[in-house]
Amino acid sequence: MPELPEVETVCRGLSPHLVGQVIARVTARRRDLRRPLPRDLAKRLEGARVTGVERRAKYILVRLEAGPVLVIHLGMSGRMTVLARPDAVPPAAHDHVLIRLGTGAEIRFNDARRFGLMALVAADALDSDPLFRALGPDPFDPALDGAALAARLRGKSCTIKAALLDQRVIAGIGNIYASEALFGAGLSPSRKAGTVTGARAEKLLAAVRAVLERAIAAGGSSLRDYVQASGELGYFQHQWAVYDKEGQPCPGCDCDWGRNGGVRRLVQQGRSTFYCPRRQR
DNA sequence: ACGAGAACCTGTTTGC
DNA sequence: TGCAAACAGGTTCTCG
Numbered sequence: 001m002p003e004l005p006e007v008e009t010v011c012r013g014l015s016p017h018l019v020g021q022v023i024a025r026v027t028a029r030r031r032d033l034r035r036p037l038p039r040d041l042a043k044r045l046e047g048a049r050v051t052g053v054e055r056r057a058k059y060i061l062v063r064l065e066a067g068p069v070l071v072i073h074l075g076m077s078g079r080m081t082v083l084a085r086p087d088a089v090p091p092a093a094h095d096h097v098l099i100r101l102g103t104g105a106e107i108r109f110n111d112a113r114r115f116g117l118m119a120l121v122a123a124d125a126l127d128s129d130p131l132f133r134a135l136g137p138d139p140f141d142p143a144l145d146g147a148a149l150a151a152r153l154r155g156k157s158c159t160i161k162a163a164l165l166d167q168r169v170i171a172g173i174g175n176i177y178a179s180e181a182l183f184g185a186g187l188s189p190s191r192k193a194g195t196v197t198g199a200r201a202e203k204l205l206a207a208v209r210a211v212l213e214r215a216i217a218a219g220g221s222s223l224r225d226y227v228q229a230s231g232e233l234g235y236f237q238h239q240w241a242v243y244d245k246e247g248q249p250c251p252g253c254d255c256d257w258g259r260n261g262g263v264r265r266l267v268q269q270g271r272s273t274f275y276c277p278r279r280q281r
Numbered sequence: 282a283c284g285a286g287a288a289c290c291t292g293t294t295t296g297c
Numbered sequence: 298t299g300c301a302a303a304c305a306g307g308t309t310c311t312c313g
Contacts, residue, residue, distance in 0.1 A: 002306065002307085003306060003307090006306080034289080034290095034307090034308075034309090058307075073307080073308085074306095074307090075290095075306095075307055075308080076290090076291095076305070076306060076307055076308095077290090077291075077292080077305085077306085077307095094291085111290095112290080112291050112292060113289085113290045113291050113292080113305090113307095114289085114290055114291080115289070115290070115307055115308070116307090117308095156283090156284095157283080157284075158283080158284055158285085162284080162285090165307090167307090167308080174306055174307070175305090175306055175307085176306055177306090243306095269284090269285065269286075270285085270286065270287080271305095271306095272304085272305090
């Protein structure tokens with residue numbers, strides 16, 4: 001579920017519930033996530049007032065008036081729910097952390113696969129923290145342009161698909177939007193990253209941004225306040241062009257199976273890539 | 282130093 | 298129908 005657009009949607013959904021509120025009580029029901037929860041998680045959060053909720057790459061940053069930044073990563077299966085009347089709803093399986101607010105509402109972090117994490121990082125040490133130190137620019141970073149992207153790809157012999165998934169090159173793209181962006185840019189996922197220069201790099205960055213913006217807009221428009229009746233955040237209807245569309249006609253050129261068109265699936269670094277070999281070179 | 286693959290977990294879907 | 302294998306949107310470690 002969570003690539004950049006989903007994390008952005010979750011941040012926007014959490015914000016109105018969290019900002020300005022005091023964290024009243026934190027309950028850790030299970031501590032062994034991707035890294036162990038900080039032992040003093042509850043002690044350091046309880047009593048703190050939230051001043052903001054931001055996204056950095058695929059991380060959620062919960063800013064506090066005083067004290068550390070609460071860093072959350074949703075991994076593969078992480079979800080956040082907001083419950084106005086939490087006492088009426090027993091915690092679900094895999095609800096690992098419960099955050100009760102002064103309003104009486106509760107934020108629940110659920111993560112079946114436990115690839116997600118929660119960490120506390122000093123606000124002035126965020127950039128130097130191992131979680132963030134090596135991250136590349138956000139796709140929406142105004143300082144990032146085609147030339148800058150090309151410079152980050154220069155000399156790389158891995159495929160462009162692998163480079164897009166490398167958070168040190170550009171941060172926030174995951175397996176779905178890598179396929180979608182390459183389709184939008186007309187670039188073969190197997191192309192060597194270092195050959196994406198000039199106009200190709202411009203087009204790729206534009207495609208990345210278009211695909212992410214569209215997904216964020218879909219997340220926002222299909223949910224009232226970004227919260228479902230269940231309280232779950234960040235879910236929206238998918239509008240994929242090629243992802244998970246193996247065997248279907250290419251939506252760009254309408255080519256179909258039989259010649260060398262139609263959407264195909266290929267495995268790169270153990271992950272599925274979907275593309276149209278006729279349209280993407 | 283780089284890139285490919287495995288590993289970390291659990292749940293769901295697919296295939297025999 | 299039942300069971301096993303394959304697969305899932307991320308990150309990090311190891312190995313060549």
